[in-house]
Amino acid sequence: MTSTRSALRDLAVMLDAPRRPGVSLGNWRWSVRQKLAAVRNLLVNESAQHEDTWLAARGGMMLRERSALLTRFSILGSQVLEVEDVTLVRADLERLVADAAHHLQRLHDLAYDEVELELGGSE
Secondary structure: OHHHHHHHHHHHHHHOHHHOOOOOHHHHHHHHHHHHHHHHHHHHOOOOOOOOHHHHHHHHHHHHHHHHHHHHHHHHHHHHHHOOOHHHHHHHHHHHHHHHHHHHHHHHHHHHHHHHHHHOOOO
């Protein structure tokens, strides 16, 4: 998860690049596309399978959420190269980065709950 967080942070930094003078828009588009692909690949490889019955529903929800995020990554990956208005694409990408970060936090919470169950919790 740490590498995914790092990749998301790199993508967020890259989204700010066109605001700085001297950065070519074409270079920005291609760099953002590469960062999107890196994050997408990390999300594809994540695992949220849980054998515990009480975590299975949350694990299933995480898989559905990941699928929705991957779809958005694919759509925006092509839009970043093709859409004229880069401000609209940037806003969608910033929302996607925030949603992906929330997804990673929920995955972390799920992993914590799984460990807490195994260790007996704090009751």
